[in-house]
Amino acid sequence: MLKRVFSYAFLTIAAIISFFPFLWMIISSTNKSVDVTKGRLLPGSYFLENLSNLLETVDLVPALMNSAKISITTTILSLLIASLAGYGFEIYQSKAKDMVFNFLLLSMMIPFAALMVPLFRMFGSISQTAPFIGIDTFAAVILPTVTTAFLIFFFRQSTKMFPKDILEAGRIDGLTEIGCFFRIYVPTMKTTYSAAAIITFMASWNSYLWPLVVLQSPENQTIPLLISVLGSSYSPDFGVIMTAIVIATLPAAFIFFIMQKQFVAGMMGSVK
Amino acid sequence: MITVKTKQNIQPMHSTRSLRMKNTAIGWSFIAIATVLICLFYFYPMVQALIMSMQSGTGTNLTFVGLDNYARLLQDPTFLTTVKNTVIYLIIQVPIMIILALFISVLLNDKTLKLKGVFRTAIFLPCVTSLVAYSVIFKYLFGQDGIINIFLLKLSIISEPIQWLTDPFWAKVAIIVAITWRWTGYNMIFYLSALQNIDHSIYEAAKMDGASPFQIFFKITIPLLKPIILFTSITSTIGTLQLFDEVMNITQGGPGNATITISQYIYNLSFKYTPDFGYAATVSYAIVIMIVIFSIFQFKVAGDKNA
Structure with missing residues (x-):
């Protein structure tokens, strides 16, 4: 009985601590900055005013559009590249390909902090010949992060469960190898694709360090960059900042709630 | 059954081999993009970083200094x-x-x-x-x-x-x-x-x-x-x-x-x-x-x- 009470008490406290910052963020977005600093914990009626102040002070909508463009492109390309590779490594398995696979996995050990400087210089020199994929372009944000060994690994693991016999059936029906991939594999692996899509989209939507390094002009700003700038201002308007964070967090939170299962499945993919 | 048998009989040896070769080529083409991109954006920069770690200077004016940077690191x-x-x-x-x-x-x-x-x-x-x-x-x-x-x-x-x-x-x-x-x-x-x-x-x-x-x-x-x-x-x-x-x-x-x-x-x-x-x-x-x-x-x- 005592154990019971302890369980509930501990979990309730943990849940409250986990949820409180969200609650504070949402409440603060409806209050005036002065009230936020006074520690007001009741919902106010200033949300619309905060929102219009926010839209006046920063380019919120362009930043949302930039983030959306980058994240959607990254997600589509990542899924295509990684699933082709994961499928290739598993279906056309050979000793040489397994060696390549293990070599690619080594890239998971490389921290991004170590890549940032050489990548910056690489895109700096590309800028001189091909400015459209050089520094301060979306292509420069997307290209280095679009292929991850983790996602290839994830697709390869999932392909192990894929019934290979139906590929044979497809070949007999006259499908080419690439046809088998697009007509049979992709439709069968919908759950794997949606798990991978969530993980990739979230990572891209929230990424900060590389865009900070490579995107220099204000009109290319993404949402995390915008929030970071707002958060470091000397005279912060708390209501406005919290409104921005609420808007930036909403897409991720929304996706999480409708696709919680796939999200967890995607996380688990790294353990298998 | 009959069709399968005739197929096997008719196809000469070198044709099955070339079919296998073709399949291997297709297999490699599936993994090509990912492999190239990972080499280009992970391994190549790491090689570049290794070379850069033995250079010093401001901005793009780098000169070779050997292991000086590593000595500097420890101090x-x-x-x-x-x-x-x-x-x-x-x-x-x-x-x-x-x-x-x-x-x-x-x-x-x-x-x-x-x-x-x-x-x-x-x-x-x-x-x-x-x-x-x-x-x-x-x-x-x-x-x-x-x-x-x-x-x-x-x-x-x-x-x-x-x-x-x-x-x-x-x-x-x-x-x-x-x-x-x-x-x-x-x-x-x-x-x-x-x-x-x-x-x-x-x-x-x-x-x-x-x-x-x-x-x-x-x-x-x-x-x-x-x-x-x-x-x-x-x-x-x-x-x-x-x-x-x-x-x-x-x-x-x-x-x-x-x-x-x-x-x-x-x-x-x-x-x-x-x-x-x-x-x-x-x-x-x-x-x-x-x-x-x-x-x-x-x-x-x-x-x-x-x-």
Whole structure:
């Protein structure tokens, strides 16, 4: 009985601590900055005013559009590249390909902090010949992060469960190898694709360090960059900042709630 | 049947071989794009970084200096501070978070527990926030007039507001609390799914034999979860070694350099101070080496206890 009470008490406290910052963020977005600093914990009626102040002070909508463009492109390309590779490594398995696979996995050990400087210089020199994929372009944000060994690994693991016999059936029906991939594999692996899509989209939507390094002009700003700038201002308007964070967090939170299962499945993919 | 037989009979040897060759070529073409891109954006930059780490100078005017940068590294007080800070985060934050996550997942794994879904969702929710967004929120929560100080003062736990972000000690505490808040639920999900795979009869048998809950936890649950605990501690260690977003947005590495991390130092060396790409690359290699050492070390530790 005592154990019971302890369980509930501990979990309730943990849940409250986990949820409180969200609650504070949402409440603060409806209050005036002065009230936020006074520690007001009741919902106010200033949300619309905060929102219009926010839209006046920063380019919120362009930043949302930039983030959306980058994240959607990254997600589509990542899924295509990684699933082709994961499928290739598993279906056309050979000793040489397994060696390549293990070599690619080594890239998971490389921290991004170590890549940032050489990548910056690489895109700096590309800028001189091909400015459209050089520094301060979306292509420069997307290209280095679009292929991850983790996602290839994830697709390869999932392909192990894929019934290979139906590929044979497809070949007999006259499908080419690439046809088998697009007509049979992709439709069968919908759950794997949606798990991978969530993980990739979230990572891209929230990424900060590389865009900070490579995107220099204000009109290319993404949402995390915008929030970071707002958060470091000397005279912060708390209501406005919290409104921005609420808007930036909403897409991720929304996706999480409708696709919680796939999200967890995607996380688990790294353990298998 | 007949068609298959005739096909096999008709096709000459070299044709099957060329078919196999064709299939191999198709197989390689499936993995080509990914392989090229990973080589181009992971391995090639690492080679570049190795060359750069033996060069020095400002901006693009780099000259070869051999191992001078590595000698400088060992005497650089800022670098040593970043390593010290990172080690502090590692040895304090990672164990606290893992124990907390394990404990919560064991409580949640109770079959008779009500509101399980509510607790689980609430504790997992921090994982959906972007690192920048939650960092900014925590920066204000920990402000001098922030809600955390207001709470602690009202509950009379403290008599004066704590200088969370301007005191070297409390700033580290704030960073550790923030990271723990963000990642405990993430680790909990891994433990929960591993716990659900454990056969319940093992626990029944242990209870029959009169094992206490503590004994069950340390003698059964922990050993069975060892692979997943190892996995989460490696990912947490690697994550902590690369810490950037939080520190950049909560304390900006301050006060002084009290919370600065290695990643942030690399960023400062390349983009904040007068750019010294050569030395920044040298610091980068320090992180790579640390990640490799920690991974090997953690595998060894787990391997020994398994035997």
